[in-house]
Structure formats: structure tokens, C-alpha cells
Amino acid sequence: MTAPLLEVTGLTTTFGTGGKRASAVRGLDFTLEPGKVLGIVGESGSGKSVAMMSMLQLLAPSAKVTGSAIYKGRDLITMGPRDIRKIRGKEIGCIFQDPLSAFNPVKTIGHQIVEAILLHDSKISKRAATEHATSLLADVAIPQPGERLGQYPHEFSGGMRQRAMIAMALANGPNLLIADEPTTALDVTVQAQILDLLRKLTEERGIATILITHDLGVVAGMADEIMVMYAGRVVERGSAEAIFYDTRHPYTRGLIAAMPKLDGPGEILRAIEGTPPSIWTRPPGCSFAPRCSFAIEACRTTEPGLRRVGETETACMRAEELDKGMPA
Amino acid sequence: MLKYILRRILTIPLLLLGVASVAFMLSQMTKGDPLAALVPERMMSDPAVVAAIKAQWGLDEPLPVRYVYYMGNLLRGDMGTSFTTRRPVSTDIAERLPATLELVVAAMIVGTVVGMGIGLVSARFRNTAIDGAGRGFALLGSSVPIFWSGLILLYIFSVRLKWTPGTGRLDARTQPPEGITGFYTIDAALAADWPVFVQALSHLLLPALVLGWSVTGIVARLVRSSLLESLGQDYIRTARAKGAPEHRVLLGHALPNALIPVLTVLGFTFAYLITGAVLTEAIFSWPGIGSYAVSSARSLDYPAIGGVTIVGATAFLLANLVTDLAYAWANPRIKLQ
Amino acid sequence: MTDGADIHPTARKPGAWRAGWARLPLTGQLGVMILLFWAVTVVTVQFWPLAEPLDMVGRRLQPPSGDHWLGTDALGRDVLSRTLHGAVYTIPIAFAVVLSAVTIGSTFGALAGFFGGWVDAVIMRAADVTLSFPPILLAMTVAATLGPGLQNAAIAMVIVWWPIYARLMRAQVLEVRTREHVEAAVAGGAGRMRVLTVHVLPLCWTPTLINATMDFGQVALLAASLSFIGLGAAPPTPEWGSMISEGAAKFYSWWIAFGPGMAILSIVLAASFVGDALRDIFDKRSVE
Numbered sequence: 001m002t003a004p005l006l007e008v009t010g011l012t013t014t015f016g017t018g019g020k021r022a023s024a025v026r027g028l029d030f031t032l033e034p035g036k037v038l039g040i041v042g043e044s045g046s047g048k049s050v051a052m053m054s055m056l057q058l059l060a061p062s063a064k065v066t067g068s069a070i071y072k073g074r075d076l077i078t079m080g081p082r083d084i085r086k087i088r089g090k091e092i093g094c095i096f097q098d099p100l101s102a103f104n105p106v107k108t109i110g111h112q113i114v115e116a117i118l119l120h121d122s123k124i125s126k127r128a129a130t131e132h133a134t135s136l137l138a139d140v141a142i143p144q145p146g147e148r149l150g151q152y153p154h155e156f157s158g159g160m161r162q163r164a165m166i167a168m169a170l171a172n173g174p175n176l177l178i179a180d181e182p183t184t185a186l187d188v189t190v191q192a193q194i195l196d197l198l199r200k201l202t203e204e205r206g207i208a209t210i211l212i213t214h215d216l217g218v219v220a221g222m223a224d225e226i227m228v229m230y231a232g233r234v235v236e237r238g239s240a241e242a243i244f245y246d247t248r249h250p251y252t253r254g255l256i257a258a259m260p261k262l263d264g265p266g267e268i269l270r271a272i273e274g275t276p277p278s279i280w281t282r283p284p285g286c287s288f289a290p291r292c293s294f295a296i297e298a299c300r301t302t303e304p305g306l307r308r309v310g311e312t313e314t315a316c317m318r319a320e321e322l323d324k325g326m327p328a
Numbered sequence: 329m330l331k332y333i334l335r336r337i338l339t340i341p342l343l344l345l346g347v348a349s350v351a352f353m354l355s356q357m358t359k360g361d362p363l364a365a366l367v368p369e370r371m372m373s374d375p376a377v378v379a380a381i382k383a384q385w386g387l388d389e390p391l392p393v394r395y396v397y398y399m400g401n402l403l404r405g406d407m408g409t410s411f412t413t414r415r416p417v418s419t420d421i422a423e424r425l426p427a428t429l430e431l432v433v434a435a436m437i438v439g440t441v442v443g444m445g446i447g448l449v450s451a452r453f454r455n456t457a458i459d460g461a462g463r464g465f466a467l468l469g470s471s472v473p474i475f476w477s478g479l480i481l482l483y484i485f486s487v488r489l490k491w492t493p494g495t496g497r498l499d500a501r502t503q504p505p506e507g508i509t510g511f512y513t514i515d516a517a518l519a520a521d522w523p524v525f526v527q528a529l530s531h532l533l534l535p536a537l538v539l540g541w542s543v544t545g546i547v548a549r550l551v552r553s554s555l556l557e558s559l560g561q562d563y564i565r566t567a568r569a570k571g572a573p574e575h576r577v578l579l580g581h582a583l584p585n586a587l588i589p590v591l592t593v594l595g596f597t598f599a600y601l602i603t604g605a606v607l608t609e610a611i612f613s614w615p616g617i618g619s620y621a622v623s624s625a626r627s628l629d630y631p632a633i634g635g636v637t638i639v640g641a642t643a644f645l646l647a648n649l650v651t652d653l654a655y656a657w658a659n660p661r662i663k664l665q
Numbered sequence: 666m667t668d669g670a671d672i673h674p675t676a677r678k679p680g681a682w683r684a685g686w687a688r689l690p691l692t693g694q695l696g697v698m699i700l701l702f703w704a705v706t707v708v709t710v711q712f713w714p715l716a717e718p719l720d721m722v723g724r725r726l727q728p729p730s731g732d733h734w735l736g737t738d739a740l741g742r743d744v745l746s747r748t749l750h751g752a753v754y755t756i757p758i759a760f761a762v763v764l765s766a767v768t769i770g771s772t773f774g775a776l777a778g779f780f781g782g783w784v785d786a787v788i789m790r791a792a793d794v795t796l797s798f799p800p801i802l803l804a805m806t807v808a809a810t811l812g813p814g815l816q817n818a819a820i821a822m823v824i825v826w827w828p829i830y831a832r833l834m835r836a837q838v839l840e841v842r843t844r845e846h847v848e849a850a851v852a853g854g855a856g857r858m859r860v861l862t863v864h865v866l867p868l869c870w871t872p873t874l875i876n877a878t879m880d881f882g883q884v885a886l887l888a889a890s891l892s893f894i895g896l897g898a899a900p901p902t903p904e905w906g907s908m909i910s911e912g913a914a915k916f917y918s919w920w921i922a923f924g925p926g927m928a929i930l931s932i933v934l935a936a937s938f939v940g941d942a943l944r945d946i947f948d949k950r951s952v953e
Contacts, residue, residue, distance in 0.1 A: 058568055081574070089571035096569075101562040106584050106659070115580075116570045168570070346794030354810045471933040473886055475893050476909050476926030483919045602799040607890055611913060625805045626895040633809045637802040644799050 004031040005176060005208050010067035011077075013047070013054045015279070017062060022279040024050045026232040027067070034175065035206040039219030039240070041255065042229035045276050048212045051229075052178050056092065057084050071176070090120040093169030093207075097181035099161035103153035109164050110149025113137075116171045136167040140197060159190035166198060170205070177202060180212045195222065217259045220244065228252045231277055231287035238312030248314035248322060250292050286316070294318055336652055340645050347641045351634045352398045356391070358630045407638065408631035412624065417635035421617055425639075426510025427497060428616030431539065431608065432601050433511075434532055438540025439597060440547055444590070447551025452578060454556060462548065470545030474604045478538045478611035485534060492534045495613035498527055535612040542604045543597045547590065554589045558582040588659050595651030602640055685946075693942025699935035706752045716743035718750040718903040726918045736920035738911060740901075747903035748924035754904045755932070758815060759885040762822045763877050769823065770830025771873060777831065778838030779861045789835070792828035800825045804887060808896040815888075815904070818897040822887055826880065830873060837869035844868075875944045882936030889929050905929050 011028040014021045025047040032038050040048045054065040055076050069076040071091065076084065088094075096102040104112060113133040117124065124132075130149065137145030140163040153161060162182060169177060179198065183191035199222050202209045211219055219226055220240065227237040228251065236249040247253050254272035274291040277283060286303055289295040298317060309319040316322065382388055389397070401407070407417040446462040453459050485492045493499060497512055505524050507515025513532060516525035558564065559582050567581045602618075609618035617636050624632035686694065716722040721741035722733075729736045735744035777788040795803070807821035841847065842865055850864045891897040892906030893913075900907055905925035912922025 053565075056569060058565055085571045085573055087571070088569050094566070094569040096562060096566060098562060102566045104563040104567070104581050104585065106588070107581075115572070119571050119576075343794060343797045346790070347797050350794060350798075351806070354806055358810050467934070467937070468930075471882070471930055471937060473889055473893075473906075473909070473926055473929045473933075475890065475906075475913070476922055476929065479909065479913055479916055479922050480919065480926070483916055487917060599799050603801040603890075606801050606805075607893065610894065621802065621805060622894050625809045628809050628812070630809060633802075633806050637798060637806045640799045640802045641797050645797055 003033075005034045005072065006032040007070045008055070008067070009070075011051055011054060011069060012066045013050050013059070014064045015062060021064070022282075024063075024232055024279050025054060028229075028234065030227060030234075030237075032176070032208050032210065034208055036224045037202070037209045037211060037222050039223030039226040040210060040212045040229060041214065041216055041219060041226060043214050043276050045231075045278070046229040047232040048229045049180050052180060052210060052212060056088055056094070056178075057081075058088075086120070089116055089169075089174075090172045091174055092176045092178060093172070093174035095162070095165050095169050095177065095179040095182045098185045099158065099165045100153060100185075102165060103161065105153055108150055108152055109156065110151075113149070113164070113168045113171055116168050120172045133167075133171070136171055137164065139170070139201065140164070140167045142167070158186050159194060162186060162190075162194050163197065166194075166201065170201065170207075173205070174207060177207050177209045178212070179209060181214070182211070183218060184213070184215075191218070198222070215259070216244075216255050228255065231282055232279065233287070233315065234306060234313075235288065235315045236312055237306070242311035246311040248309050248312055248319040249316045250294050250322065251288050253322075294322060332656070333653060336649060340649060343645055344642060347638060347645075348399060348402055349395075351638055352395055355398070355630060355634055356394075358628075402638070407635035410624065410629050410632040410635075412627050412629045412632065417631050420620060420632065421635055421639055424615055424617045424620050427614060428605055428609065428618055430511040430513065430532065431535055431614060431616060432598075432605050434536035435539035435543070435601055435604070435608075436594075436597070438536050439543035439601075440594070442540065443544040443547025444551050446544060446548035447555060448578065448583070450548065450552045451555035451559065451582075454552075463552070466545040466548035468545075469541035470543070470600075472542075473607075474538060474542050475607040475611050477541070478535070478608055481534060481538055482611065493527070493531050495611075497531050497615060498524070499531075502527060535608050535614055538611075539601060539604045539608045543600050546593055546597055546600065550590050550593050551586060554586040555582050558585045561585070588655065591651060591655045591658055594654075595648040598647040598651075599644055602644060688946065689942050690945070692938040696935040696938030696942065699931050700939065703752050703756055703932060703935075706749055707756045710749050710753060713749070715746040715749060718742065718747045719901055726915065726921075728918070729920055735924040736918070738908075738921045739915050739918075742903075744908075744921055744924045747908060748905070748928050750903045751905040751908065751925055751928060754815060754898055754902065755885050755888055755929075758819050758888050759881055759932075762819050762826065762884045762888070763881050765819075765823045766826035766880075767830050767873060767877050770827035771834040773827070774831035774834030775838050775861065775866060775869070778835035779842065779857075779865065785835075788831060792831045795824065795828045798825075801887065801890060804891060805894065805896060808891055813896050813899060815892075815898045815902075818888060818891040821891070821896075822884055825887070826884065829876070829880075833872050833876060834869060837872060838865055841865050841868045871947050875940055875947065878943055879937055879940035882933035885932045885936075886929060889925075 008028055008030050011025055012023060013025040014023045016022055028047075028051050030038065040051075042048045050059065050063075053059050054063065055069045057065075057076070057079070059065070065077055067077065071087065074083075076087065079087070103109065107115075110130065110133055113136060114126065114129045117129040117132055118126070121129075133149060134145045137148055142148055142160055142163050148156070148160075148164075156164060162185075166182075182198065183194050186194060195218065198209070198211075201207070209222075211222060213219055216226075223240045225237065226240050226243040227234050228243070228249065229235065230251050236243065236247070236252045238246070243252060244256065247256060251272070258272065272291060277287060277290070283290055283300070284303075285298075285300040286292070286295070289299040292299065296318065302317070304315045304317045306313045306315045307319075308314075405418050407421075409415065410417050410420055413420055443466065446466050450459040450462040482495070486494050498504060502524060505512055505515040505519050505521055505528070507518055509515055509518075512528035513525060516522070516528050555578070559578075564577060564581055567577045572580070605616065606618035606621055608614065609616045610622045613619065617639065621633055621636040621640075623629075624636065689697070716733075719742065722743050723737045723741050725737060725739055725741045727733060727737040727741075733743050733745065735748060738744055738747070773788045773792075777785040798806075804818070804821040804825050807824055808818050811817035811820060838861075847860060847864050850860050855864070888897060889904070889906030889909070892904045893910045895907075895910070898904035898907050900911065905928055908925040909922040912918070912925075915921060
């Protein structure tokens with residue numbers, strides 16, 4: 001086993017002022033090896049994005065982060081502003097959900113990519129940086145990259161913008177890429193192209209990737225390992241295969257049932273009923289219990305921890321019973 | 329876009345026509361004898377002169393004809409004769425315009441620079457004491473009567489501390505620098521006449537600060553709020569995620585976006601500056617069209633005050649036009665439409 | 666009819682005033698108190714134990730002292746007394762100007778927005794032309810035409826301010842006109858004037874109210890400016906603008922202008938504090 005690239009332990013993020021605080025992420029643990037792809041899946045509000053932003057210290061000052069995130073032997077959480085800046089964009093690249101709002105509307109795409117290069121390489125000339133930016137756009141298969149550099153974000157189509165975003169994230173050859181809902185804002189056909197591109201580029205360059213999404217389908221073909229998050233905690237995790245074929249947690253089953261299936265024509269999509277609890281009004285016991293059709297009295301009083309059941313680790317006290325024969 | 333610019337430019341003459349019509353209407357309502365406004369007193373006894381003037385302004389004609397005469401004269405740049413200076417109003421104004429422009433431009437620089445500075449600092453340190461102090465200073469500037477703050481500051485800095493010279497554009501015995509712009513500071517600099525340059529600048533300093541202070545509030549308030557809005561946007565997170573340091577995030581990413589709405593108020597600011605200039609010039613004995621307007625108004629010199637008003641409205645409309653065009657130019661999203 | 670609830674705000678419960686007061690920010694409370702102080706001053710200043718504002722009560726140009734807290738002016742009159750008496754001129758004038766501008770402007774704006782067509786065109790072009798003038802120059806020209814005097818200055822200021830309210834009200838009416846309850850009333854066969862006055866106008870006042878509050882300070886400022894120039898109140902009237910003008914003539918005696926300057930400043934600040942507070946309250950309500 002190789003040394004992990006990133007080791008996260010007990011990551012907890014709370015928001016609020018004064019005495020009124022609520023936690024958005026509650027004790028997240030995971031490790032990521034170089035070149036591997038980790039999928040983090042959950043509905044909006046499950047804390048998945050907040051956890052990643054906490055690691056990079058990208059949250060507002062009102063957020064308090066504890067725990068540790070050891071990247072190449074150094075803790076990102078306690079790092080000073082100067083050091084974390086050298087990590088952001090250089091060691092760890094980020095791709096965000098909506099590429100239209102994620103690009104600065106009044107600067108050309110070229111300007112923004114060149115800026116990303118210059119920020120981490122004080123010696124490179126502006127001209128060399130521009131050439132590098134052009135080749136990056138070519139790498140993400142944007143036609144006429146030289147010309148495109150001079151255009152503004154609004155002159156790009158959604159898919160092209162996301163390609164440019166990937167190019168910018170890869171500009172300084174990061175070892176880790178955090179992709180936060182990279183395809184959510186895109187058309188379905190474009191989604192597949194972007195995912196293919198992402199997979200190809202990270203594989204080629206051996207970049208480890210954390211892929212955040214609410215859609216299990218997105219991580220299905222890409223992730224080595226999958227973590228399912230709910231209400232700030234991991235409720236199930238395992239290899240991609242295990243998550244799909246040896247699902248234990250009712251929530252994960254719900255997510256799988258909600259996936260559109262191309263091979264099942266006419267099948268009605270089943271959404272999980274209800275909405276996740278807000279971080280301010282989280283129920284005692286298992287957070288998923290109010291929406292869970294298998295919940296028993298004990299679920300509403302004790303919050304189960306992660307434990308190994310079959311091929312996956314699951315935080316459900318009825319995991320064994322739910323193994324077989326129960327409908328998802 | 330081109331259509332918008334054309335339409336925007338075409339409305340200007342129409343509005344000016346309206347402005348001139350209002351001025352004409354008011355001139356017909358003045359209590360004084362219109363002839364007295366046009367004919368220098370010592371020539372009143374000369375029937376030939378009186379007849380010529382009457383013919384030129386069509387004073388013996390019915391109202392619509394007089395209106396046509398008035399407009400025709402205006403188009404030729406003839407705004408009548410001031411009955412205090414006994415000279416054509418257009419000559420008076422042309423002579424005094426550079427002084428006002430120099431003051432207004434200097435005040436605009438002060439107002440924008442200080443206002444943006446306060447806005448930036450306030451946004452960076454929002455909801456702290458620094459923020460409060462900055463906003464308080466800016467609010468004070470836009471609330472204080474300028475003819476009073478000018479007076480008080482003049483008393484403090486010129487009379488008490490003697491840091492700044494007294495009123496006027498130059499010391500009493502100094503010869504104005506020769507030049508083309510009519511801006512004493514620039515003309516003196518162009519002539520490499522440094523003592524006069526320093527003197528002109530030091531005379532300009534206090535009125536420009538007083539006048540500029542009056543608009544810092546508008547600028548600071550808008551810069552702060554639009555910066556805070558920009559800072560909440562996704563592209564700010566992107567910039568931080570790229571590893572940009574905070575000052576670069578603020579100045580390089582938030583500010584350019586925040587400045588677009590700020591451009592829209594510059595035209596609005598200009599209206600304030602014109603109002604303020606009238607009063608500032610009166611306090612600082614600044615020989616521009618503002619103090620001309622005040623002395624004309626005091627002596628009920630209608631042709632003079634009417635002329636200044638038409639010139640002021642023209643400048644005001646042009647400033648708004650420039651603002652709108654600059655706004656369209658600065659926002660690449662509009663440019664394409 | 667369900668639109669009744671829409672039109673009439675919920676009846677005030679007892680204690681609503683106190684609750685409203687507590688919700689005001691500190692600056693808003695300060696603003697209300699300053700405006701109240703001046704309102705009370707206007708009504709009662711003649712009964713205060715002050716020196717007569719027009720009488721020579723001391724030596725000329727005396728700096729502030731125990732006898733004359735704000736000193737005496739060039740004619741030996743008490744500056745404090747003159748400053749407090751100045752409220753009697755500025756406050757009612759500013760109030761009257763704002764009220765007239767709101768009434769005239771809102772009427773025209775409502776008509777323009779509601780009837781559209783040539784009514785709209787004529788009214789709004791007139792507003793455009795008026796707004797093409799820098800305010801002080803228009804006011805000066807009108808005042809110079811009508812002759813000096815506080816009343817003429819007030820007329821000039823109404824002419825300057827009406828288009829702002831016309832535009833505000835027109836925009837509101839255009840927006841409210843398309844709401845469901847209005848369309849329902851029209852469909853129900855209500856007459857046009859009735860629809861306008863009963864169903865549209867009551868919902869259009871908020872922005873006007875906020876603007877009018879803020880403008881109160883600006884009008885007071887312009888009124889003083891016109892007097893300062895010599896187009897408003899004439900000496901010996903203890904009007905703030907003309908007092909500052911007298912102070913400017915004797916500017917080594919800074920205290921002559923100090924009182925009236927502070928008085929104007931306090932009113933402009935108070936009006937903008939209260940206006941800001943009102944806007945916050947109404948904005949929050951519209952978000953809720």
C-alpha cells in the first residue's frame with residue numbers, strides 16, 4: 001500500500017455565531033491514495049461540498065473547522081494563509097458546479113487561466129504563460145484555443161466553459177483535483193463528454209480526484225471508492241462495486257433507485273420522499289430515520305456509527321437484516 | 329448596441345430643446361424689462377441701438393416669433409447680454425468655464441479616489457470600527473452643507489493653521505499662466521512655471537477637497553455594497569481556489585465587477601458636483617461660472633443665470649451620456665447585445 | 666372579496682409602536698429623536714426663555730460665552746436664539762415642499778402609469794426635461810424669475826422635485842397594475858378611476874414614503890442653499906442659510922455660522938437615518 005496523498009480525520013465544520021452553532025460536517029474520516037478517484041455522494045446540504053471547502057479554508061470566517069486533513073504530511077486545516085495559498089491551485093485544483101458564475105464575467109477566459117499560472121510561477125513570462133494556457137485549452141479539446149483565450153465567459157457554451165474550468169484547474173499540474181458537481185449545470189449529453197474528459201485527463205496525469213455529486217450515476221464509471229454522505233456524516237462507504245452491488249444503507253438504496261436507468265425503459269424514477277434535515281433542526285438518533293421506511297424505534301434514539309457489514313462500511317443498525325430480500 | 333448608442337445620442341438634442349424652451353418660458357416671465365436685460369444702460373437712450381436689439385430679439389413680435397428668434401440666437405451661441413457685467417453672457421461664461429471645470433475635475437478625482445478607498449477598506453473590514461468610521465466620514469460629507477463646511481475648513485486651514493492660501497485661484501498679485509487649457513495647474517505645468525503651479529495647486533486643494541468630500545459618500549456607499557455583493561459571488565471562490573492572495577481577490581476580481589455599478593453613479597455625482605460647485609465657488613471666491621451664477625441670481629440678472637443654466641444642463645446631459653456609454657463599454661456582457 | 670386583506674395593512678395591535686421603535690436601528694432612533702426635537706422647537710420656540718432673535722442683546726461679534734452660548738453676530742444678536750428660531754422657517758418650508766412635490770408628482774406619475782398613451786408621453790417628457798437641469802441651477806433660475814423670497818424658493822424647489830416622485834409612482838403603478846387583484850377588479854367591471862384609487866394606489870406608497878423622508882433633509886439643505894445665495898429668506902430673518910451667509914461675510918467669527926450649520930447637518934443626517942431605517946423595515950417585510 002502506497003502512502004496516502006490525503007488523510008482526513010475527524011473533520012468537523014460548524015457554522016453560526018455566538019452560542020448558536022450547528023455542524024454541517026460531523027467527524028469525517030477518509031484517506032485518498034495518489035491517482036485514485038473518490039466519489040462523495042449525497043443530496044445538497046449533506047455537507048459534502050462544505051467538507052471540501054473546509055479543507056481548503058475557503059469558507060467564510062464564521063465557519064469553524066476542527067479535525068485534520070494531512071496532505072503530503074502537512075495539515076491543511078491549521079496551515080497559515082500564505083501556505084494554504086501555495087496549495088490552492090498548485091497542489092490541489094478545483095472545479096465548481098456552475099462554470100458561468102465560477103468565472104469572473106468581466107475578464108477573458110485567457111486572462112483568468114494565465115492568472116492561475118502566474119500566481120504559482122513567478123519566473124514564467126506572460127507570453128510563455130499564454131502559450132501554456134493555449135495548450136491547456138487544446139488539452140481539454142476546445143477548438144481554436146488561441147482565439148478562445150481572448151473571449152469572455154459569456155461567449156462560451158456551458159460545456160466549453162466547464163472544459164475551460166478543467167483546463168484552469170489543471171494549469172499548475174496539481175496532484176489532487178476536487179470536482180464539485182462538475183456536470184450538474186450541464187445538458188445530459190454534454191455531461192458524459194465532460195466526465196470522459198475528466199477521467200481521461202486525470203488518468204493520463206495520475207491525478208487523484210475527489211468527485212462530489214448528488215448523482216450516483218456520475219461516480220459510477222469513475223470512482224474507485226464511494227462515500228455516501230447524509231446530514232454531515234458518512235452513512236456508507238466502500239468500493240464502487242460494493243456500493244452498487246452490495247448496498248446496505250437504505251439511503252444508498254434510495255439513491256440507486258433514483259438513478260435513471262437507460263436499460264429499463266418506462267421505469268418510473270423513484271425519489272426518496274421528504275427532504276434532508278437542515279443543520280439547525282437535526283433529529284436525535286439516525287438523521288435519516290424520519291425518511292426511512294425501515295426505521296424502528298431504536299433508530300430514532302441512537303445514532304449508529306460506521307461498521308463493516310459485508311462488502312461495505314455502513315452506518316445503519318439494521319444493515320444485516322436489510323441485506324437481502326427487502327425492497328429498496 | 330449601436331442602436332442603443334444612437335438612440336441615446338439622439339435624445340440629447342430633444343432634451344436640450346426642452347431645456348431651452350423652459351429657459352425661454354422663464355425669461356418671458358421675468359418681472360424686469362427684457363430690454364433692460366439686452367441693452368447696456370448707457371445705450372438705452374440711443375433709439376438706433378434699441379431698435380436694432382429689438383429686431384435681433386424680435387421683441388416687438390408675438391410670442392411664437394420671439395421663441396423662434398430666441399432659439400435662433402441660442403443656436404448661434406448668443407445668450408444675450410448680462411446687465412451686471414454689460415457683456416455678452418456667452419463671453420462671460422467662456423471666460424469662467426475653465427475655472428469651474430478645473431475645480432469640478434479635481435473634486436471628481438478627490439471624490440472618486442477617496443470614495444473608492446473608503447468603500448474598499450469598509451468592505452474589506454466590514455462591520456468593524458474601521459468600517460464604521462469610514463462610512464461615518466463619507467455620510468458626513470454628503471450631509472454637511474457645503475457652503476458651511478467650506479467656511480469652517482477655510483477658517484481652520486487658512487486662517488488658523490495657515491496651511492492653505494486664502495480664496496481665489498491664485499494669490500492676488502500673481503499673473504495667471506498663459507495657456508490653452510485654462511486650467512491654471514496644467515497651464516503652469518506646461519509652461520514649466522513651477523512656483524505658479526504650486527500656488528495654483530495649493531489654491532485648488534481646499535475647494536477641491538470640500539467639493540470632493542460631498543460626493544465621497546455616494547461613491548463609498550456604492551463601492552462598499554457592490555464589493556460586498558461581488559465578494560459573495562462564485563468567481564471569488566474560484567479566485568481563492570486558484571491560490572490568489574486576498575488583496576488580489578479584492579482588487580483584481582471583486583473590484584472590476586464592483587466598478588460597473590459605480591460607473592452609473594458618476595453621472596449622478598456630476599449633478600451633485602455642479603450643485604456643490606455653485607456654492608463652493610461662492611465661498612472660495614472661485615471665479616468660475618458657479619460664482620457667476622450666484623452673483624447673477626443675487627442681482628436678478630436673468631440672461632446670465634439663464635445662460636449658466638442652459639450650459640449647466642448641457643454639461644449635465646453630456647455627463648450622463650458619457651456615463652451610459654462607459655457603462656456599456658465596461659460591461660462585456662452588454663457589449664455584445 | 667379577498668383583495669381587501671391585500672389593500673389594508675393588518676390593523677395595528679396595541680404596543681405596535683413600541684415594537685416598531687425597538688426594531689429601529691440606533692441611528693434610526695437617533696434620527697427620529699432629532700426630527701421630533703426640531704418639530705417641537707418649531708411649535709414651542711416662541712415660549713422658550715431665549716433672547717429675541719431680532720434684538721441686539723449683547724456686544725457685537727462676541728465668541729461663545731456663558732451669556733451667549735453660541736456667541737453674538739455682527740449686529741450683537743444671540744446666535745443660539747437665532748438658530749433655534751431658524752427652525753420655524755426651514756422645517757415648515759421643507760415639509761410643505763416635500764408634501765407638494767409628492768402630491769403633484771405622484772398624481773402625474775399615477776396618471777401616466779395608469780393611462781399610458783399620450784398622457785404618459787406628455788407627463789414623462791416634461792419630467793425628463795425637468796430632470797435635465799442640475800437641480801440648483803433650475804431652482805436658482807426659477808427663483809430669480811419669480812423674485813427672491815422664501816415662498817418663491819419653495820415653488821422653485823417643488824418644480825425641481827416633482828419629477829422624481831412622478832417617476833417613482835409611475836414605476837410602482839405599472840408594476841401593481843398587472844397584479845391579479847387589479848385585473849380581477851377590472852374584469853369585475855370597476856370604473857378606471859375607481860380601480861386606480863381603490864385597487865392600485867394604496868399599494869404604491871412605500872417607495873414614495875421612503876424617498877420623501879430622505880428628501881426632507883435634501884430639501885432643507887437646498888432651501889438653506891438658496892437663502893445662502895440670497896434667493897430665499899432675506900435678512901434679518903433668522904434663516905439658517907442667510908445666517909451662514911452673514912457668517913461668511915465675517916468669517917473670522919466662525920461661531921456665527923456654526924449654529925445654523927450644525928442645525929442643517931442634524932436635519933439632513935436625521936432624515937437619511939430615518940429613511941434608511943424605513944427602507945430596511947419595508948425591504949425586510951417585502952422579503953418575508
